[in-house]
Amino acid sequence: MSARKAGLVACRSCGQVHQLGSTVCKRCGGPLQSRDEQSLQKVWAWLIAGIIAYIPANVYPMLLTSTLIERSESTIIGGVVELVDYGSYGVAAIVFIASVMIPIGKFVAVGYLALSIQYGWNDRQHQRHRAYEVVEFIGRWSMIDVFVVAILSALVQLETIATINPGIAAVSFALSVIFTMLAAQAFDSRLIWDADRTTT
Amino acid sequence: MTASLPPLDDLIACPQCDTLHQAQDLPPGSKAHCSRCGVLLMTSKPEAVARILALAITAFILMIAAVSFPFLSLDAGGLTNATSVIDAVLAFRDGLAFPLAVAVAFFIIVIPLMRLSALIYALGPLVRNAAPRSYARAAFTLAERLRPWSMAEIFIVGVTVALIKVAGLAAVTIGPAFWAFAGVVVITVLKDQMICRYSIWEMLDKAEA
Ligand SMILES: [Zn+2]
Numbered sequence: 001m002s003a004r005k006a007g008l009v010a011c012r013s014c015g016q017v018h019q020l021g022s023t024v025c026k027r028c029g030g031p032l033q034s035r036d037e038q039s040l041q042k043v044w045a046w047l048i049a050g051i052i053a054y055i056p057a058n059v060y061p062m063l064l065t066s067t068l069i070e071r072s073e074s075t076i077i078g079g080v081v082e083l084v085d086y087g088s089y090g091v092a093a094i095v096f097i098a099s100v101m102i103p104i105g106k107f108v109a110v111g112y113l114a115l116s117i118q119y120g121w122n123d124r125q126h127q128r129h130r131a132y133e134v135v136e137f138i139g140r141w142s143m144i145d146v147f148v149v150a151i152l153s154a155l156v157q158l159e160t161i162a163t164i165n166p167g168i169a170a171v172s173f174a175l176s177v178i179f180t181m182l183a184a185q186a187f188d189s190r191l192i193w194d195a196d197r198t199t200t
Numbered sequence: 201m202t203a204s205l206p207p208l209d210d211l212i213a214c215p216q217c218d219t220l221h222q223a224q225d226l227p228p229g230s231k232a233h234c235s236r237c238g239v240l241l242m243t244s245k246p247e248a249v250a251r252i253l254a255l256a257i258t259a260f261i262l263m264i265a266a267v268s269f270p271f272l273s274l275d276a277g278g279l280t281n282a283t284s285v286i287d288a289v290l291a292f293r294d295g296l297a298f299p300l301a302v303a304v305a306f307f308i309i310v311i312p313l314m315r316l317s318a319l320i321y322a323l324g325p326l327v328r329n330a331a332p333r334s335y336a337r338a339a340f341t342l343a344e345r346l347r348p349w350s351m352a353e354i355f356i357v358g359v360t361v362a363l364i365k366v367a368g369l370a371a372v373t374i375g376p377a378f379w380a381f382a383g384v385v386v387i388t389v390l391k392d393q394m395i396c397r398y399s400i401w402e403m404l405d406k407a408e409a
């Protein structure tokens with residue numbers, strides 16, 4: 001039985017159960033909401049912002065490199081291709097997964113979860129809940145590429161020989177990751193289970 | 201309707217799916233999962249709080265070392281450039297990227313330190329069996345809420361990727377701060393796995409009574 005059906009509301013940060021209608025947790029002082037009614041609106045808003053920010057992140061350069069012989073700019077994909085050319089397949093895979101597969105997988109997964117609630121799908125609760133947990137856990141790891149840019153730009157400052165500076169894509173990529181993290185956090189996973197009538 | 205229910209303080213609701221469970225005293229070393237969605241509800245490790253506190257203090261000291269000592273340095277063609285963790289943050293200080301410098305500072309230094317101080321503040325008296333400090337609850341809530349935004353472990357993976365990228369270009373020397381930072385990451389992961397929110401709230405309740 002869910003707390004809501006029992007006429008109760010539970011605190012999500014400490015687990016304390018209260019009578020429905022209570023608004024502040026007596027144990028930790030956090031806000032109480034039986035279900036976050038605005039959850040879907042917030043999820044869609046952050047998700048769309050995340051997708052929009054992801055576009056310039058792929059179009060503009062992440063890194064601006066200048067050496068004695070050349071100046072070059074590399075995008076996210078360009079950086080992966082470069083790593084493959086050097087033969088660093090493992091690192092290329094890490095960057096590709098963190099910067100391309102995770103963000104896109106996350107857009108799809110969060111969109112799917114939001115749609116499933118919107119249309120009240122009453123199946124595959126376990127798979128959807130699993131998808132939610134994976135998204136929550138893995139989304140932050142996309143930040144890897146931003147940190148790579150930070151450390152490379154700080155480290156490679158050898159006047160005439162070689163310098164690396166961050167490109168504007170680093171900013172929009174970081175924004176995209178932050179927005180999609182907020183989208184996942186705005187999702188109220190309890191909504192997945194509300195349509196479930198197999199267990200009462 | 202509530203007449204048939206046990207006292208509210210004996211119930212625990214799953215934070216992920218809202219299913220009600222009756223809280224029980226678990227045998228030491230065991231775990232309780234939600235009967236519907238399977239999420240971990242509580243673990244029973246009576247000695248965990250003292251260990252969490254010890255790890256948090258160690259991580260705090262290592263973090264201070266990580267921002268004070270040299271992190272990495274690069275040598276090529278007679279030129280040397282030493283980099284600290286702070287320099288990595290300042291890489292974004294120019295122009296439009298400035299807010300990103302602030303964000304990175306928070307993700308890799310400020311938020312990890314805030315989480316550690318909040319935990320030390322909230323759990324310190326519990327270990328000594330003393331009454332909790334007046335904002336212990338707020339501090340513990342803060343430490344848990346900031347968890348996803350503390351990205352020290354992601355930073356260290358990023359640093360490793362960057363090192364492989366420059367390996368062909370120049371010689372890199374790894375400084376003590378790098379190892380201190382890696383230590384913070386390992387300890388933080390261990391510590392966060394030990395935290396059972398439910399048991400810590402119970403302890404805070406009992407210590408106050
Ligand atoms: Zn609470």
Ligand SMILES: [Zn+2]
Nearest residue numbers: 214217234237
């Ligand atoms: Zn559950």
